[in-house]
Amino acid sequence: QWDENRVQNFLIIWWKSSSSPLDDYCYNEPHCDPYAWGDLVPSCHPLLEEHHSPIDLDGRMSRNQSLDSLLLEGFQEVQTGPWILQNDGHSVILQVGSGMSVRGGGLPDVYHTAQLHFHWGGPASNGSEHTVDRRRYPMEMHVVNVKAVHPNFTAALGDPTGLAVLGVFIDVAYADNVHFGHISQKLSSVAYKGQTTKIKPFPLLNLLPKHNMSQYYRYYGSLTTPPCSQAVVWTLYEVPVHISWSQLAQFTSQIFSTEEDAEQVTPLQNNFRHVHPTFSRGVFMSKGAKRFPASSSHPLRATVTLLHALLIG
Numbered sequence: 001q002w003d004e005n006r007v008q009n010f011l012i013i014w015w016k017s018s019s020s021p022l023d024d025y026c027y028n029e030p031h032c033d034p035y036a037w038g039d040l041v042p043s044c045h046p047l048l049e050e051h052h053s054p055i056d057l058d059g060r061m062s063r064n065q066s067l068d069s070l071l072l073e074g075f076q077e078v079q080t081g082p083w084i085l086q087n088d089g090h091s092v093i094l095q096v097g098s099g100m101s102v103r104g105g106g107l108p109d110v111y112h113t114a115q116l117h118f119h120w121g122g123p124a125s126n127g128s129e130h131t132v133d134r135r136r137y138p139m140e141m142h143v144v145n146v147k148a149v150h151p152n153f154t155a156a157l158g159d160p161t162g163l164a165v166l167g168v169f170i171d172v173a174y175a176d177n178v179h180f181g182h183i184s185q186k187l188s189s190v191a192y193k194g195q196t197t198k199i200k201p202f203p204l205l206n207l208l209p210k211h212n213m214s215q216y217y218r219y220y221g222s223l224t225t226p227p228c229s230q231a232v233v234w235t236l237y238e239v240p241v242h243i244s245w246s247q248l249a250q251f252t253s254q255i256f257s258t259e260e261d262a263e264q265v266t267p268l269q270n271n272f273r274h275v276h277p278t279f280s281r282g283v284f285m286s287k288g289a290k291r292f293p294a295s296s297s298h299p300l301r302a303t304v305t306l307l308h309a310l311l312i313g
Helices: 004-017 034-040 153-157 245-254 301-311
Strands: 070-073 083-087 092-095 101-104 111-120 139-147 163-173 196-199 216-221 232-244
Touching: 111 163, 111 245, 139 153, 163 245, 232 245
Parallel strands: 163 232
Antiparallel strands: 070 101, 083 092, 083 196, 092 111, 101 111, 111 139, 139 163, 216 232
């Protein structure tokens, strides 16, 4: 296990890595949006490197029988706390301290869990980073884990398998997700960039598709924010979790990319990077993956229904 000092060191370096000069990136302005990141940070240029993320998860995946369920240690327990929720101007991040780790499932080592964050769209658009048969889900959650042999985040970025990220698609239903409520009920406290609040720890497994953990996709890629380091072993769970319309709206309408005292406050919306080619990379289904055809899952349904709801008031 990492001790608390090592975890705090990791989190400080993670924070600094997304601060100046890398903090200059954005999502919705031409001079600093994802297509311009390569001008700000050369390692984000899609033509210089071939292992960028996110990608489209399509029918060309092959099954890997050696990919069993990952072992998520400590995810069922209530860890010591508090955890810290923050708005860094690019996403909402939950720093989860020490006590949890990920291994197995084809991962090359043990990885310690450090934080999770979210990507979303707008009031009438979807915003997952990865797509499934070119369709976006309303949101995507990333649980970030760092290889145990590395002392900090910067060291992990120099290793092609330095990070293991668990990606979870988030779809929308009518009932609140009570487990997700641990986070959504605190969002008003981090509405503006730079704000933080404390959260009482809860079993992190409750945010994952815990009845379908053997169903996932696997590939090697990059961070989806600057510096876009190609250091990530991606695990994308096939089955989404569900939150309510009101919980989704808290992200799409009530989170801002600017400080509270800014001259003009700007909603934080569509904070996802564009999809990249897989090139020669292998993209695999786990042993237990079902590979739902596009016609049997409807990640666009949320957008259509939400737009209809807006039109009828």
